Amino acid sequence: MTRPDNSMPILDPPVTVSNPSRSISVQTTQGFATHVNLTPAALSGITEAELAAEIVDVARFSRARDMANRADRMVAERVADGDNEAECRTTLHRVN
Numbered sequence: 001m002t003r004p005d006n007s008m009p010i011l012d013p014p015v016t017v018s019n020p021s022r023s024i025s026v027q028t029t030q031g032f033a034t035h036v037n038l039t040p041a042a043l044s045g046i047t048e049a050e051l052a053a054e055i056v057d058v059a060r061f062s063r064a065r066d067m068a069n070r071a072d073r074m075v076a077e078r079v080a081d082g083d084n085e086a087e088c089r090t091t092l093h094r095v096n
Contacts, residue, residue: 012070017062024054028062031070 014029023042027035036055071092078088
């Protein structure tokens, strides 16, 4: 979908989420994990399976935050066009 002036749509900025110890960070863009950063602390005293599970947990949270940001932007655009915010949010949550 293009904007009224036929320019390309605005891409949402990437979302970066870290675990509480900040040893694992995942960047998500348009619903896809695009970067995973690990500090040396993330690799010590943990099995590969535990590390993989932690990476997946952070990636899921990053994706959820990205989806929420995109939903907020879509609602804001519709409200700017004159639609009712509550109806937009209800429809968006029903569809997703």
